[in-house]
Amino acid sequence: MPDPIVDRNRHMNEVTDALAPIQDGFRAENCFLFGPSGVGKTTVAKAAVRELRREVLDVPYAYVNCWKYYTRNAVLDQISHELVGAAMPRSASTSRLIDRIKADLHGPGVVILDEVDQLRETKVLYDLHDIPGLSWIGIANREVDLLADLDDRITSRISVAYRVRFDTYGEDAITEILSRRAREGLGPNAVDEDVLRRIARLSEGDARQAIAGLRVAARMASREGLAAIPGRLVEDAVADAEREVRQKTISKLNTHQRALYEVLAEEDGLIQKELYARYQEAHDDPVTLRYLRENHLPKLEHYNLIDIEQDRGSKRYHLVGPEGSQTNPSPC
Ligand SMILES: Nc1ncnc2c1ncn2[C@@H]1O[C@H](COP(=O)(O)OP(=O)(O)O)[C@@H](O)[C@H]1O
Numbered sequence: 001m002p003d004p005i006v007d008r009n010r011h012m013n014e015v016t017d018a019l020a021p022i023q024d025g026f027r028a029e030n031c032f033l034f035g036p037s038g039v040g041k042t043t044v045a046k047a048a049v050r051e052l053r054r055e056v057l058d059v060p061y062a063y064v065n066c067w068k069y070y071t072r073n074a075v076l077d078q079i080s081h082e083l084v085g086a087a088m089p090r091s092a093s094t095s096r097l098i099d100r101i102k103a104d105l106h107g108p109g110v111v112i113l114d115e116v117d118q119l120r121e122t123k124v125l126y127d128l129h130d131i132p133g134l135s136w137i138g139i140a141n142r143e144v145d146l147l148a149d150l151d152d153r154i155t156s157r158i159s160v161a162y163r164v165r166f167d168t169y170g171e172d173a174i175t176e177i178l179s180r181r182a183r184e185g186l187g188p189n190a191v192d193e194d195v196l197r198r199i200a201r202l203s204e205g206d207a208r209q210a211i212a213g214l215r216v217a218a219r220m221a222s223r224e225g226l227a228a229i230p231g232r233l234v235e236d237a238v239a240d241a242e243r244e245v246r247q248k249t250i251s252k253l254n255t256h257q258r259a260l261y262e263v264l265a266e267e268d269g270l271i272q273k274e275l276y277a278r279y280q281e282a283h284d285d286p287v288t289l290r291y292l293r294e295n296h297l298p299k300l301e302h303y304n305l306i307d308i309e310q311d312r313g314s315k316r317y318h319l320v321g322p323e324g325s326q327t328n329p330s331p332c
Pocket residue numbers: 001002004005006007008036037038039040041042043044177207208211
């Protein structure tokens with residue numbers, strides 16, 4: 001966890017404000033953070049909770065990545081483990097999990113629901129609302145309506161008081177983030193400011209990408225036996241880092257996203273209808289076209305795995321990167 005958090009004061013303050021009631025023993029306000037990948041959403045959420053826990057010792061806290069834990073049961077299971085340390089059998093029912101959390105949570109607690117747009121069963125937001133003292137910080141790429149699938153009678157009782165929008169970082173902020181990382185990770189003179197600035201420029205406001213670029217550049221330099229990173233390595237390092245980040249994202253895909261990815265790896269440039277038909281053949285339990293369009297395809301786009309091209313009123317989907325780009329088709 002970086003400390004301090006660079007260039008995110010406003011965002012930090014808003015999340016801290018949402019959490020403030022906990023300092024007086026009350027339930028916090030729910031809040032929702034959204035913006036593209038690599039702009040510090042997860043970092044700010046965790047840092048705000050860290051700050052709170054410095055003020056109010058031992059506020060119960062859980063972090064759930066809804067990309068990995070996307071069912072109601074999986075989310076509650078994760079929360080019962082992390083928030084109240086309850087060791088429940090893997091097969092515990094939803095109601096038992098909720099009862100256990102209710103019984104063990106004395107006073108306010110907070111849950112970070114990261115990648116909350118990947119949640120398949122948003123009903124769990126109602127479960128959380130029903131647990132006295134519990135509030136959440138939701139994180140997603142777009143300003144989705146988290147409560148859209150819930151019953152109106154329920155949504156009228158759940159509120160999201162803070163919506164915090166994150167835009168991509170400017171070049172100065174990324175350079176500063178890199179500079180702090182370099183000092184801590186590589187020592188005081190391992191890299192010049194102008195090399196960092198070039199990495200920053202090529203990373204287009206995405207801190208994850210930039211940090212990966214720095215890491216790859218440092219690795220390349222140390223392989224050459226150099227004590228500092230020369231500028232000539234920057235371009236290759238950033239390109240390699242992009243591939244590394246992409247590979248890591250691919251490993252996190254759920255079965256639907258993976259099926260889509262594989263269909264496009266076989267045949268790049270499909271229009272939506274074709275892509276959906278091929279995906280339906282490839283997956284045992286396909287989601288609806290609407291769900292695919294509103295959930296899985298935007299996710300793949302946000303994580304820079306696919307590009308969407310407008311082609312005379314229809315959308316054409318391309319894989320990003322050497323495996324699937326139009327300019328450099330796969331040899332096999
Ligand atoms: N403001 C910041 N200061 C320092 N490091 C940051 C900052 N924002 C992001 N980072 C670093 O960049 C990487 C990506 O940030 P993250 O919070 O995971 O982005 P997001 O959740 O928006 O995709 C992490 O390694 C994080 O530590």
